[in-house]
Amino acid sequence: MTSESLLLPAAVAWPMLLALASLTPGFRSCLRAALPLAPLPALAAAFLAPREVLVNAPELLLGGGGLMLTDAGAVFLGAAAGLWFCAAIYAVRYMRDDAHPVSFALFWNLVLAGNLGVFMAADLASFYVFFALLSLMAYPLVIHDRKPASLRAGTVYIVLAVIGETALLVGFMLAAHVADGAIMIEEVRAALTASPTQPATLWFLIVGFGIKAGLMPLHVWLPVAHPAAPTPASAVLSGAIVKAGIFGLLMFLPLGATFEMVGSVLAFLGFAGLFAAALLGLAQTNAKTVLAYSTVSQMGLIVGVIGVAQAAGTPAASVLAAVALYALHHGLAKGALFLGVGLAQHTTGAWRWLVVMVLAAVALSVAGLPLTAGAMVKEVIKEPAGALGASLIGVSSLTSGLILARYLFVLPASATQTRPPLMLLAPTVALAVAALCAPWMVLTWSAATIDYEPSDLLSQVVDAWPLGFALILAGIVVLLRLKCPTLPEGDLLFLMRQGLLGANATLRRVGRFAQAMATPVAREQRTKQRGAAWLNYLDSLERAAQGQAAIGGLLLLVAAALGAALLYG
Amino acid sequence: MSPLDLLVATPLGFMLAALAFGGQGRWLILVASPLMMSLAVWLVFLPPDAAHVVGGWDLPLGILLRGDGVARVFVLGAALCAALVGLQALYEFSPQSGGPSARNRGFWPLFYLMWAGANAGFLTTDLFNLYVALEMVSLAGVGLSALGSLQAALRYFLFALMGSLAYLLGVALLFANYGTVDITLLARTAEADAATLMALAVMTGGLLVKSALFPLHGWLPPAHAAAPAPASALLSAIVVKLGFVILMRLWFEAFATLAAPIAVGLLGALGAAAVIYGSIQAMRQRQLKALVAYSTVAQVGYLFVAFPLVAAAPSAAWSGMTLHAVAHMLAKAAMFLAAGLMLKAAPGRDIADLVGLARVMPVTVTAFALAAISLMGLPPSGGFAAKFMLLDAALDQGAYIYAAVLLGGGLMAAVYLFRPIAVAFSGAHGRAVALKAPLAAVAPLALAMCAIALGFFGVAFAELAAIGAPWAQGDAIGGVP
Amino acid sequence: MLVEGGHVFAVTGAVLAGLGFYSFLVKRHPIRQLLAANVVGAGVFLMLGGLGRSPGGADPFAQALVITGIVIAVALSALGAAMVVRLAACGDKDEAPLGEKREGP
Structure with a gap:
């Protein structure tokens, strides 16, 4: 084992160590200052660590597993580490007057460890543990300001996260069984590829990862939870953490084998989300919520492409590289845009224009302006997306352009401070630059797997007509001062609540059951009036079990039943 | 001396000392916790076939303590729990806590008695010795829950008493049938006749009361809700587990070959019902401890x-x-x-x-x-x-x-x-x-x-x-x- | 002979245990339940002693078991009686914990 491969365990152990240190009383003063140090080993690992070399830890977890960096994993790891690094510098200044510095540092580092670990895990158990660390420890970040709205968002988040974890657990267990007990991810994927009789496994995995990646009907937590967190945490949530879901899909779906049903459903949900989320986002007034919807939309694109590839049986290698490149660009760009929200709060006048220009450049790249990195990654990802997918991706520039114009339009402004703090400005600009440059660098390194032939400028410009159309539309809206309709955050969630409150009698019954379930025993009387008879039955059961007669009677009953079962069984 | 009997004798010694020292007896936990922890760790690292006959009597009368895997993990877990709960109790039952002094003093002998009983129960494989251990633990458990509410403690007492008697009835039947109550010997000689199976059924019924399996859990919620926190912790962590360990020994060691799948399935079904029922009741509680x-x-x-x-x-x-x-x-x-x-x-x-x-x-x-x-x-x-x-x-x-x-x-x-x-x-x-x-x-x-x-x-x-x-x-x- | 040897004790014990268990089920007062449990205990010990009788006389091992069991039963009965008395002194509904000062005489 070389010293470079030790970077992998270091990349996850170091943030955990910092998390532990943040509990030490003597360390309080330099808590925030230490935040940017946490992702540095991972950043180094993304560049230096040897690929496809297993670093194993035989005694931990289920044994036999370990950490391993794949080519795609390295791209994800590098993007995540870079984003976490910039967001941490930003957090040093942004969270200066924070009321709970220990809690922030502790959970920031834990989520970071989980996030980085997901991209390096080589076996099911460690993947699952890192994924759960990431999911569950992000809850305190979501509710960090303890405002009622954040707490509500946190509840939605944790409910879906736990459901996702459960689905994932079932999926993993079934997958391990398909693979005859093997727990290495590679073997599991190979087994899934070879046995087309196990679609249930895939569905569980898709629900588990889909919740994290904001796949359309499962995305409800994302537009409420991402804006609730403090801005640097929103940036990593939207930029790096949702990528864990995408990465999971890439790692476990049997790409290369043909699963038409699974693939078509994924493609449909993904591409539907690509457009629907962007349109829903237009009706938002909070810049961070608009960005969260844009994330749902962009993740929809990626999932759609994965779905098409799954349905067509496209070899894994080309999908992996293209998606990794797209995710890299989106992660860095979305991070910059989120950080820009906090930055815009602190600026007015000329500085604000400068900031908006930088953010606009990033936004244009995400929407696919010709010659930018965004256009390039879109071109690359069209390759495995098939003909229909490619044209959908092309048209999506229209909705992407509109939603990002909406974002720039609702950016907050400050009334007092004119010059942005350097500690906020520098990481934002750095991320923006990285978003515009890093994909080109990665493209040159992975020339072997990605086949990118830029078409001539004219055809590129012509192909970008949806974006131009979007700009014109946005211009008209601004000039005529038209107002967008507004919708509450979390669309489906809101609809579900409305549905429960509404006239639909069946739904009301369901709601009443749910309410009665949560009704404490002391309010038994009211429950009785509402007619939840089976709950009263539960109460009398409990009274019977605690009653004097139960002591002998139930004992006799159980013993007799056991005796009969033993004698005649 | 061997850690096997020290694990039982030491807490009993501390119990006597706590009685003798009265109000100052609570400081003994500072010695007892590390001592018992090191004994438990020692047990973990003993050679695999570790066994010890207390006092050197011949087997049917002597008491055999055996450190198999189950005993090791449960003794270690109980030692961790009891040591830390004891440290917490130092704060909970201090004179400054405002509680009555009889309560503050009463906790410690019961605590050590429970520890000794639990260790004895985990280490022995003789059904009658298990009965004695079970009673030590039940006695201490009733006393501990009486620190909270007498009524709940009395209910627990009656439940526990019936459970014990059912268990003892089974022991009597087995003894009459085989002339031995040692689990290892029973495993070799047991046959699936009616007396043996009925004995297994009544013993299981009694032990299910002790381990609070639905629908025999009625004593547990009231006893826990009223008791002081360290007492609740010990009840849930240790008392309930002893009944379970004995059940494990009965069903998988002594009578593994006799147990009909449908009987084991009945236990599984009761377990599933307990999971669902307990969860629903937990969702509906207004009080935290309940x-x-x-x-x-x-x-x-x-x-x-x-x-x-x-x-x-x-x-x-x-x-x-x-x-x-x-x-x-x-x-x-x-x-x-x-x-x-x-x-x-x-x-x-x-x-x-x-x-x-x-x-x-x-x-x-x-x-x-x-x-x-x-x-x-x-x-x-x-x-x-x-x-x-x-x-x-x-x-x-x-x-x-x-x-x-x-x-x-x-x-x-x-x-x-x-x-x-x-x-x-x-x-x-x-x-x-x-x-x-x-x-x-x-x-x-x-x-x-x-x-x-x-x-x-x-x-x-x-x-x-x-x-x-x-x-x-x-x-x-x-x-x- | 209908029953032989020690079996006469065992059968008596079984009858006693059954009677005790029945009254444990139907009686509500804790003192009566405590007494009923003691009757069950006596029945079980009698069974243990009677069934453990070998042809050559009493089995010392069975007697050791019975004596130990009786000691335990005495201790438990004392604890139960103490709790019932204390509870009666505090009033039936009072959830007074052990060791708290009693009101009144």
Whole structure:
């Protein structure tokens, strides 16, 4: 084992160590200052660590597993580490007057460890543990300001996260069984590829990862939870953490084998989300919520492409590289845009224009302006997306352009401070630059797997007509001062609540059951009036079990039943 | 001397000393905790066939203590729990705590008696010695719950008494039939005649009362809800587990070949019912301690859901079952201790009174949350590793109903345990007042961290629990000739 | 002979245990339940002693078991009686914990 491969365990152990240190009383003063140090080993690992070399830890977890960096994993790891690094510098200044510095540092580092670990895990158990660390420890970040709205968002988040974890657990267990007990991810994927009789496994995995990646009907937590967190945490949530879901899909779906049903459903949900989320986002007034919807939309694109590839049986290698490149660009760009929200709060006048220009450049790249990195990654990802997918991706520039114009339009402004703090400005600009440059660098390194032939400028410009159309539309809206309709955050969630409150009698019954379930025993009387008879039955059961007669009677009953079962069984 | 008998004799000695020293006896825990911990660790590292005959009498009359894998993990888990709960009790039952002095003094002898009884029960394989250990623990348990509410204690007492008598009846039948009550000897000679099977049935019924399996759990919620936090912690962590360990020894060691699948399935069904019933009741509780108590009812259910899985394929589910018991021991003790501290700081006993508590006592609430993670079976925790192993076995055997119960129980646990945590984190201006004892939260935090850490050592734990396991010797369970 | 040797004790014990169990089920007052449990205990000990009788006389091992069991039963009965008395002194509904000062005489 070389010293470079030790970077992998270091990349996850170091943030955990910092998390532990943040509990030490003597360390309080330099808590925030230490935040940017946490992702540095991972950043180094993304560049230096040897690929496809297993670093194993035989005694931990289920044994036999370990950490391993794949080519795609390295791209994800590098993007995540870079984003976490910039967001941490930003957090040093942004969270200066924070009321709970220990809690922030502790959970920031834990989520970071989980996030980085997901991209390096080589076996099911460690993947699952890192994924759960990431999911569950992000809850305190979501509710960090303890405002009622954040707490509500946190509840939605944790409910879906736990459901996702459960689905994932079932999926993993079934997958391990398909693979005859093997727990290495590679073997599991190979087994899934070879046995087309196990679609249930895939569905569980898709629900588990889909919740994290904001796949359309499962995305409800994302537009409420991402804006609730403090801005640097929103940036990593939207930029790096949702990528864990995408990465999971890439790692476990049997790409290369043909699963038409699974693939078509994924493609449909993904591409539907690509457009629907962007349109829903237009009706938002909070810049961070608009960005969260844009994330749902962009993740929809990626999932759609994965779905098409799954349905067509496209070899894994080309999908992996293209998606990794797209995710890299989106992660860095979305991070910059989120950080820009906090930055815009602190600026007015000329500085604000400068900031908006930088953010606009990033936004244009995400929407696919010709010659930018965004256009390039879109071109690359069209390759495995098939003909229909490619044209959908092309048209999506229209909705992407509109939603990002909406974002720039609702950016907050400050009334007092004119010059942005350097500690906020520098990481934002750095991320923006990285978003515009890093994909080109990665493209040159992975020339072997990605086949990118830029078409001539004219055809590129012509192909970008949806974006131009979007700009014109946005211009008209601004000039005529038209107002967008507004919708509450979390669309489906809101609809579900409305549905429960509404006239639909069946739904009301369901709601009443749910309410009665949560009704404490002391309010038994009211429950009785509402007619939840089976709950009263539960109460009398409990009274019977605690009653004097139960002591002998139930004992006799159980013993007799056991005796009969033993004698005649 | 050997750690085997020291593990029983030492707490008894401390019990006498605590009685003799009266009010100052509480400081003995500072010696007892490290001493007992080191004895338990010593036990873990003994050679695999460690056994010891107390006093050197010949076997039927002498008392054989045997350190097999089950004994090792349970003694170690009980030592961790009791040592840390004892440290917490030092604070809880100090003269400054404001409680009556008889209560403060009364705790310690009962505490040591329970510890001695539990260790004796884990280490012996003689059914009559098990009866004696069971009674020591029940006596101490009744006394401990009487520190809270006499009425609940009396109910528990009557339940426990009936359970013991049922167990003793079974022992009498077995003795009449085979002339021995040693589990190892019974395993060789037992035959599936009516007397043996009836004995197994009544003994099981009695022990189910002790381990509070639905529908025989009636004594547990009232006794837990009223008792002081350390007493509740010991009741849920240790008392309930002793009954379970004896059941394990009966069904998988002594009578492994006799148990009809339908009987084991009945236990599994009761376990599944307990998981569902306990979870629903826990969701509906208004008081924090009642919620935690019903969570014990649900968690005990898991242990019996594992019964049919172990009976079908012992090697896979055995470690999952024992690991779940030990993880629950640690996590539930942590949760009761944390809940006790939280209720001291909160204005009332209800969950709604916890508003803003995370701000006042962050470490305690963290301990509660960590314990909750293990109880929900979320990774990385002992509860997760156990559930993983059980789920693996269930899927392997195609027992999808049990797998669904395992998963559904975890989801339900997430629902009811999330409620107090969410309330504690909400609200800036609760009426909670900080305790003036910053060190009081150390014990629950340490216990909860142990429960979490257990998840990282699943493999090592499985190896430890398999030492001398009945299925490993090839003469028991599961169609082995 | 209908029953032989020690079996006459065992049968008596079984009858006693059954009677005790029945009255445990139907009686509500804790003192009566405690007494009923003691009757069950006596029955079980009688069974243990009677069934453990070998043809050559009493089996010392069975007697050791019975004596130990009786000691335990006495201790438990004392604890139960103490609790019932204390509870009666505090009033039936009072959830007074052990060790708290009693009101009144």
